[in-house]
Amino acid sequence: MSESLLEVRDLRVYFGSRERPVRAVDGVSFDMREGETVALVGESGCGKSVTAMALSRLVPEPPGFYAGGEVLYRDQHVLQLDERSLRDIRGNEISYIFQDPGASLNPVFRIGYQIREAIQLHRPDDDAEHEVLELMQMVGMSDPQRAARAYPHELSGGMQQRAMIAMALACRPRVLIADEPTTALDVTIQAQILELLVKLQAELGMAMLLITHNLGLVAGVAHHVNVMYAGRIVESGETVDVLTRPRHPYTAGLLKAVPRLQGGDERLVGLEGTVPNPAGWPEGCRFAPRCPMRQPRCEAEDPPANRIAQGRYSRCHFWEQLNP
Amino acid sequence: MSEASTQRSPLLEVNDLHVQFGPRRKPVRAVDGIDIVIYPGESVGLVGESGCGKTTTGRAIMRLLDVNAGRIQFQGKDIAPITGSALKDYRKQVQMVFQDPYGSLNARMPVGRALEEVMQVHRMGTRTERRQRAAQLFESVGLDPAYMDRYPHEFSGGQRQRIGIARALALQPQLIIADEPVSALDVSVQVQILNLLKEVQQQEQLAYLFIAHDLAVVGYICERILVMYQGKIVEAGQPSDLFSNPQHPYTQKLLDAVPDVDQALLRRSGASE
Numbered sequence: 001m002s003e004s005l006l007e008v009r010d011l012r013v014y015f016g017s018r019e020r021p022v023r024a025v026d027g028v029s030f031d032m033r034e035g036e037t038v039a040l041v042g043e044s045g046c047g048k049s050v051t052a053m054a055l056s057r058l059v060p061e062p063p064g065f066y067a068g069g070e071v072l073y074r075d076q077h078v079l080q081l082d083e084r085s086l087r088d089i090r091g092n093e094i095s096y097i098f099q100d101p102g103a104s105l106n107p108v109f110r111i112g113y114q115i116r117e118a119i120q121l122h123r124p125d126d127d128a129e130h131e132v133l134e135l136m137q138m139v140g141m142s143d144p145q146r147a148a149r150a151y152p153h154e155l156s157g158g159m160q161q162r163a164m165i166a167m168a169l170a171c172r173p174r175v176l177i178a179d180e181p182t183t184a185l186d187v188t189i190q191a192q193i194l195e196l197l198v199k200l201q202a203e204l205g206m207a208m209l210l211i212t213h214n215l216g217l218v219a220g221v222a223h224h225v226n227v228m229y230a231g232r233i234v235e236s237g238e239t240v241d242v243l244t245r246p247r248h249p250y251t252a253g254l255l256k257a258v259p260r261l262q263g264g265d266e267r268l269v270g271l272e273g274t275v276p277n278p279a280g281w282p283e284g285c286r287f288a289p290r291c292p293m294r295q296p297r298c299e300a301e302d303p304p305a306n307r308i309a310q311g312r313y314s315r316c317h318f319w320e321q322l323n324p
Numbered sequence: 325m326s327e328a329s330t331q332r333s334p335l336l337e338v339n340d341l342h343v344q345f346g347p348r349r350k351p352v353r354a355v356d357g358i359d360i361v362i363y364p365g366e367s368v369g370l371v372g373e374s375g376c377g378k379t380t381t382g383r384a385i386m387r388l389l390d391v392n393a394g395r396i397q398f399q400g401k402d403i404a405p406i407t408g409s410a411l412k413d414y415r416k417q418v419q420m421v422f423q424d425p426y427g428s429l430n431a432r433m434p435v436g437r438a439l440e441e442v443m444q445v446h447r448m449g450t451r452t453e454r455r456q457r458a459a460q461l462f463e464s465v466g467l468d469p470a471y472m473d474r475y476p477h478e479f480s481g482g483q484r485q486r487i488g489i490a491r492a493l494a495l496q497p498q499l500i501i502a503d504e505p506v507s508a509l510d511v512s513v514q515v516q517i518l519n520l521l522k523e524v525q526q527q528e529q530l531a532y533l534f535i536a537h538d539l540a541v542v543g544y545i546c547e548r549i550l551v552m553y554q555g556k557i558v559e560a561g562q563p564s565d566l567f568s569n570p571q572h573p574y575t576q577k578l579l580d581a582v583p584d585v586d587q588a589l590l591r592r593s594g595a596s597e
Contacts, residue, residue: 043510186373187537191581213511216583219592240592243585257515259540261567261584267522268544270515274480290512 004031005207006055006094006175010069013047013054015278021067024050024278026231028069029305032175032207037198039210039218039239042228043275048211051228052177054079055209056094057086073175092122095173099180101160105152111163112136112148118170135166140196158189165196172204179211194221215258219243224311227251230276230286233305237312245323247314250287252322285317293318333400335498335531336362336385336418341394343377343384354380356555357394360533364498367525367532369546369563371539371578377555378535382501385533386420387411399498416446419492423504425484429476435487436462436472442494461490464527465520482513486520493524503535518545539582543567551575 011028014021025047032038040048053059055071057078071078073089081089098104106114112132119128119135136144139162152160161181168176178197182190198221201208210222218225218239225242227235227250235248246252250271257270273290276282282289288298297317305313316322338360344351355377362368370378383389385396387403396403403414422428429438439458443449449457459469465486476484485505492500502521506514522545525532536542542549543563551559551566551574559572570576 043512188373188577188581190583194583214583215511216585216588219585219588220583240589243589254511255585257512258585259515259518259538259544260586261540261543261579261582262586263540263544264564265544267519268515270519271512272516274482274513275510 003033004072005034005074006032007072008051008055008069009072011051011054011071012066012068013050013059014065014067015063018065021065022278023067023231023281024064025054026281028228028231028233030226030233030236032209034174034207035202035205036224037201037208037210037222039212039222039225040228041212041215041218041225043213045275045278046228047231047278048228049179052096052179052209052211055175055177056090057081058090088122091118091168091173092171093173094175094177095168095171096177096179097161097164097168097181099183101157101164101184102152104164105160107152109151110148111150111152111155115148115163115166115170118167122171131170132166135170136163138169138200139163139166140192141166156189157185158193161185161189161193162196165193165200169200169204173206175207175209176201177209177211180213181210182217183212183214197221215243215254227254230281231278232286232315233313234287234315235313237308241312247308247312247319247322248287248316249291249293249322253290253292285315287316293321332363334361334397335364335366335399336360336533337395337397337400338381338385339395339397341381341384341396342392343380343389344392351392353555355384355391358552358555358557360550360557362499362531362533365525365529365531366548367534367546369534369536369542369549370552371536371542371549372552373537373578376552378552379503381552382420382503382533382535386418386501387414412446416495417497418499418501419495419497421485421488421492421500421502421505423508425481425488425508426476428488429484431476434473434475435479436469438487439472439491439494442491446495448495457494458490461494464493464524465490466516480513481509482516485509485517489517489520489524493528496528497530499531499533501533501535504537505534506541507536507538514541521545539567539578540584551578 009029011025013025014023016022028051042048050059066079115132115135116128119131132148133144136147141147141162182193185193222239225239226233229250235242235251246255253271257268271290284299284301285303288294303315303317305315306319307313341355341358343355344353346352372378384391406414436458439461440454443454462469462472467486506517509517534542534545549563549566550557553574559575570579
């Protein structure tokens with residue numbers, strides 16, 4: 001495997017006051033290599049989007065602040081860079097696409113103009129006109145000339161997301177962060193956009209961070225998966241291994257909670273309780289209050305990231321008892 | 325569908341329903357001639373992508389929208405001409421659960437009051453009886469009646485959807501139209517609500533029209549699935565048949581697009597060999 005392109009070490013992003021912070025991201029570590037798709041999967045409030053924003057120091061400060069850890073992008077300490085150097089990285093080297101393309105596009109400018117703007121921001125001297133059409137073709141927009149003249153509202157949700165992808169790829173970033181890129185789209189369009197992302201990623205050799213709550217998407221495209229719960233990665237490893245042999249009860253519970261096409265009406269056993277609130281994580285193991293395997297030790301002692309194998313971790317005291 | 329239900333008369337029968345929007349010369353045919361039959365105690369799923377007309381269908385059955393043509397019969401009676409107290413009585417029998425548990429509760433009303441209010445509107449019982457019944461309903465959807473005096477913002481999304489279900493059950497309806505009742509919820513909470521819907525269906529002998537875009541969710545809850553596309557029902561069948569042997573190309577396309585964990589893992593293990 002090639003060397004890490006992006007390394008996240010014990011990242012902590014808190015919100016509010018320093019005395020009593022809301023610990024949204026609380027000690028997250030993972031890395032991404034060239035050409036690799038890494039999934040960050042979890043439910044609402046687990047900190048996955050804040051983690052994504054932190055990768056190019058996009059969390060608004062205040063109310064947020066970086067309480068510890070580091071983000072290393074090609075040996076640069078991203079969290080220590082000044083605004084100017086950050087601007088060279090954002091959009092240029094690390095690029096984003098978000099859930100709601102309608103809200104990410106400016107409603108009063110034509111699509112072509114907005115894509116050109118993304119190119120010229122980083123390469124002001126380029127003749128961008130030609131490149132805009134090329135990009136639009138690359139993301140599968142039929143009749144790019146017409147679409148370039150359209151305003152965002154004149155395009156469907158799928159086409160809007162394609163335009164967003166064109167903007168995100170305008171500077172050929174090395175890292176693409178896709179935060180719930182298909183959640184707002186219909187299921188058939190979702191499949192098309194995902195296919196497009198996977199194809200482009202392979203062609204351009206980017207690393208992609210796919211942030212999602214959908215295990216089906218993860219199963220389909222990710223090489224490596226990090227399962228997040230309550231501000232931390234509770235399990236990580238190679239995708240097929242994690243999803244077929246989960247070694248953390250949260251992952252196991254999530255997998256059991258997803259209705260399957262071939263599952264029939266056999267009763268699904270979900271997880272009890274609800275997703276905890278970042279304002280007050282439970283003491284000890286944060287999953288313990290909902291865990292079917294909990295022991296007295298779990299409430300007393302916060303489990304470390306136990307190493308199971310190379311690149312395979314579980315934050316459960318009793319991981320050995322699960323799928324041994 | 326069980327043997328018994330084929331002999332019983334249908335609870336709801338929709339024939340050749342048309343709902344159109346926009347100018348008469350160039351209308352948008354949101355619902356374009358569909359038929360639906362639901363028997364007492366049966367759960368029927370209506371699946372399709374956004375804009376296919378599934379929500380419009382639900383709203384037309386609730387008489388929240390005017391229909392352009394076709395007939396909707398409930399317990400053998402045409403509901404198109406009914407007004408006043410007859411319409412109120414119809415809406416007591418047919419209740420709705422909405423997608424957004426945040427938007428469908430009054431933010432300024434304690435949730436217990438919200439349950440009592442629907443009973444009050446339909447003049448059920450005395451004040452104390454309504455209060456008791458609300459507490460019962462609270463318990464039946466897995467909430468502690470001690471929280472009845474709290475406001476919606478004090479509950480999580482899943483809890484709010486439980487309240488929405490309790491409110492729909494308050495009038496002891498025959499049919500519940502559930503429009504994407506779990507799509508706004510977290511994965512781990514989704515299954516709790518689905519299981520709750522299954523339980524109350526069995527207890528109360530309820531029929532469901534379950535509107536959703538997620539085929540796997542609908543397959544879990546429903547005995548029969550109707551696939552809707554561009555205002556028409558293109559295919560109907562039992563979940564297992566429909567999923568393993570889809571007849572219409574659109575159903576096939578939908579099934580192929582579903583990001584199913586099992587199928588994805590199967591594909592990958594096949595590819596790596």
